[in-house]
Amino acid sequence: MTSEFTFPKIHSFPPLYTKQPNATILSTQLDSWSQIILQYCEYFRITSMTLNGTVKSSQLVDVGKSDSLPPLFVNNAINRSVSADFQSAIFSHLIHKVKKAEYINPKNPELGIYVYWRSITEWAQLLYDFVDKTGQLGTVLTLYELTKAEDSGLPESLRNLDEELLVKVLKDVLIKQGRAQLLMDDEGGIGGVKIV
Amino acid sequence: MGNTPSAPKITAQDRAIFQLKQQRDKLKDYQKRLTFVIEKQTNLAREAVKNGQNDKAKFYLRSKKQQETTIVKTCEQLDNLEGLIGTIEFKLIEKDVIYGLEQGNSVLKKLNNEMKIDKIDKILDDLEEERIKVDEVSDALGMGSGLSKSEEFEVDEEFEKLEQELNIVEQKNDTQQVPELPEVPKVDVLPEVPKSEIVEQQPSRVLANEPIAS
Structure with missing residues (x-):
């Protein structure tokens, strides 16, 4: 299924790959790129990316490790690619204007970005609904259980979620709402959560 | 800070269950690893047979067998852990039930005391x-x-x-209800009053001529 993705037509439009001088056109151009990135990430269920547009984590196992994905910023058919400078301009637009992405670590942007084709509030709601529906509110769940375990009845939409993102969802939404509490594992990392 | 909603409390039991679950997760990971190794060794053994290296193939198969028995063992341990987790969780529920019973009982007692x-x-x-x-x-x-x-x-x-x-x-x-009467005729049946004056005969005079006793 990874090869079935087709970029929107505009991805084959050569001027899209050069930063446009006119401010209005540039803004439209950046919007187009943002849309392309969001579609791309949603299709391949990519939750985070490096700053040069390669996959950092995806819910699909074979997306993460293979090079089978069509490249995002390169279009060989028309012999065009986006320069590194322009790439960071696009990401910055996606983060600050469209607000559908965030630096994984704002102090160290090099680490990449989260792409929010599904907002963290929506992620939190999905997670909460799952825990609620399976009668597990108030019990302790390990992060392993919430991401990798095959027999925990996780819905497809949540399976194999990047742990880093999961922790962010827990911290930024559920804990702030007073609906979750984290448990540390022996090494001092976050190992589990209790959702009420 | 005071304005953050109070976080759910983690009890000692929560912690215990959490640790058990972590052990379980580790075992599951271990199983995954072993399965991967077994797959790899099967492939290696096949290669070796193809190349006529029987000793090597047997070595791989032996090692694979060993991994398989280890997996069976870990499965048992996993069962144990899951069982323990289940028991603890059930005990916690039982505790809650007993607490509920206690509460109900004391309320009932109080009420009964008031109604001697x-x-x-x-x-x-x-x-x-x-x-x-x-x-x-x-x-x-x-x-x-x-x-x-x-x-x-x-x-x-x-x-x-x-x-x-x-x-x-x-x-x-009820019984004296009026029986049905014929309808009142709609046309005037009375003759018209004559317009000329009629001299009234005095019947009393005729009567007067008759003998009083008849």
């Missing part, structure tokens, strides 16, 4: 006494209900009589 039989008897006695007192006072003042019992009885009797009479009258009315 002799206490109720006493209250009813008191009530009766007070009522008698009220009656006495009204009697003393000549008020009561105004009439003695026999008088009341008479009133009832009269009332019944009246009621019966009324019933009879009603029944009569």
Whole structure:
């Protein structure tokens, strides 16, 4: 299924790959790129990316490790690619204007970005609904259980979620709402959560 | 900070279950790893057989067998862990149930204490006494209900009589309903009054000529 993705037509439009001088056109151009990135990430269920547009984590196992994905910023058919400078301009637009992405670590942007084709509030709601529906509110769940375990009845939409993102969802939404509490594992990392 | 909602508390039991679950997760990971190794060794053994390296192939197969038995063992351990987790969780629920029973029991006890039989008897006695007192006072003042019992009885009797009479009258009315009458003719049947004056004959005069006794 990874090869079935087709970029929107505009991805084959050569001027899209050069930063446009006119401010209005540039803004439209950046919007187009943002849309392309969001579609791309949603299709391949990519939750985070490096700053040069390669996959950092995806819910699909074979997306993460293979090079089978069509490249995002390169279009060989028309012999065009986006320069590194322009790439960071696009990401910055996606983060600050469209607000559908965030630096994984704002102090160290090099680490990449989260792409929010599904907002963290929506992620939190999905997670909460799952825990609620399976009668597990108030019990302790390990992060392993919430991401990798095959027999925990996780819905497809949540399976194999990047742990880093999961922790962010827990911290930024559920804990702030007073609906979750984290448990540390022996090494001092976050190992589990209790959702009420 | 005071304005953040209070986080759910992590109890000692939560922690215990959490640790067990972590062990379980580690075992699961270990199983995954072993499965991967087994797959790899099967492939290596196949390669070796193809290349005629029988010793090597046997070595891989032996090692694979060992991994497989390890997996079976880990499965048992996993079962144990899951069982333990289940037992703890169930015990926690039982604890809650017992706590609920205790609470209910104490409330029931309290309520029962408030409703001792002799206490109720006493209250009813008191009530009766007070009522008698009220009656006495009204009697003393000549008020009561105004009439003695026999008088009341008479009133009832009269009332019944009246009621019966009324019933009879009603029944009569029912039977005396007017039978159907012919319709009133719509045309005037009376002859018109003659316009010329008629001299009135005096029948009394004729009568007067007749003998009084006939």
